Amino acid sequence: MATAGVLALGLSSCGTSPAGSSEQAGPTSSPSPSVEAPVELTQASFVEELTAAQSEAETVHLTMTYSGAGAEAGGLTGAPLEADINVADPENPAMAMQMDMEGETTDTILVDGDFYMNMGEMTSGRYLSLAEAAESDNPMAGIFGAMGEIMQSSLKDMDPAAQLQGMDGAITSFEKTGTETVDGVETDVYTMLLDPAKMTGPQVDDLPEDALAQVGEMEMVYNVDQDNLARKLVLTMDLEGQPLVMNGEFSAWGEPIDVAAPTGDQLVSLDELMEGLGG
Numbered sequence: 672m673a674t675a676g677v678l679a680l681g682l683s684s685c686g687t688s689p690a691g692s693s694e695q696a697g698p699t700s701s702p703s704p705s706v707e708a709p710v711e712l713t714q715a716s717f718v719e720e721l722t723a724a725q726s727e728a729e730t731v732h733l734t735m736t737y738s739g740a741g742a743e744a745g746g747l748t749g750a751p752l753e754a755d756i757n758v759a760d761p762e763n764p765a766m767a768m769q770m771d772m773e774g775e776t777t778d779t780i781l782v783d784g785d786f787y788m789n790m791g792e793m794t795s796g797r798y799l800s801l802a803e804a805a806e807s808d809n810p811m812a813g814i815f816g817a818m819g820e821i822m823q824s825s826l827k828d829m830d831p832a833a834q835l836q837g838m839d840g841a842i843t844s845f846e847k848t849g850t851e852t853v854d855g856v857e858t859d860v861y862t863m864l865l866d867p868a869k870m871t872g873p874q875v876d877d878l879p880e881d882a883l884a885q886v887g888e889m890e891m892v893y894n895v896d897q898d899n900l901a902r903k904l905v906l907t908m909d910l911e912g913q914p915l916v917m918n919g920e921f922s923a924w925g926e927p928i929d930v931a932a933p934t935g936d937q938l939v940s941l942d943e944l945m946e947g948l949g950g
Contacts, residue, residue, distance in 0.1 A: 712861060712895065714845035718838075724899035729758045732923040741908070741915030749774065757928045765930040779822075782932040786822050789933075795947060797939035804941040811945055837872025841865045843888075851894055853902040854922060858894035865889045867908075885910055900924050 712720055725731075733754045737747035754768040766781040778789040780798065787798040805816030844864040851860050867886045887909035894903035904919040 711847060711859070712899070714842055714863075717842075717845070717861065720899045721895065721901065725901070726758065728898075728900060728924040730923065730925055730928040731756055731758070731921050732926075732928075734920045734922070736918050737915065738918070739914040739916045741910045741913035742917075744913060745915070747915075755923075755928045755930065757930060765928075767930045780930060780933065782930055784823075785932070786819055787933050787938075793948070794939050794944055798933040798937055799939055799941065799944060807941045809941045809945060811941060815941060837870055838865055838891075840871065841867065841869035848892075853894050853896075853920075856896050856902055858896050858902050861893045861895060863891050863893075865891060898924075 733752070733756060735752040735754075737745075742748050749771045752768065752770045754766055757765045763783065764781055766779070768779045768781075770777050770779070776791055778798075780787040785800055785802040787800050788794070789796065789798045799815070801815055801819035801822070805812055805819055807815075842863050843866050844862075846862050847859055848862040849860045851858055865888070867889055868884070889906060889908040891907075892903075892905040893901055896902050901921050903921070904917075906917040906919075908915050
């Protein structure tokens, strides 16, 4: 079931590439409404227009929840994932994310290429620097180093251009299916079907060869505002006969986001962590 979770997490981040640092607060105001009436998106223009709008906005808040039997089996249900993401500098991502899986809450901060993880009681409410842990003489350093490499690799899942372009060739059906107000914002609703076997890019590159064969046809419903910014995304997929639904909500486009690295007594070393665990 983890396959569906990884794929859904990647797809949900279309256009939310984390970027910036503690000194990069992003734009000072939300993107201004278009002067001219927005042009209705088509299958041919959808990827290009959303990519351009999201890159210009630079910052966003993402809320994501999972439901369905597939989500329950994969341990993806529970409190939503919340993330503040800055896309100002694609070469230097910044993100603050909180995720709850099976009752365990993890806070993750990304600043200047280093991941800091607060795993609640396990880290005594403090943050572990994965980069520093990897350089430790502790025998467990290799494990945390590998964890850091995996998370660094996952950053490409947040690249807006790669995400959208990767699904472009997999769209088998595209239709504007109405309008809807999302958090007071008028949006157009676009419904599309995707063939996962035709997907390319970061959301599928690291999956096992047979992983996508487990995923049936996917339906994606986007709510897009007049600035071509996604306001809501509902992704429905089927994994070995079990439905999984991912609901993503996007807000605060273009608003300042300041992500700072933890310091001082906010940090825990790998030696302290292992001592506390009795290791």
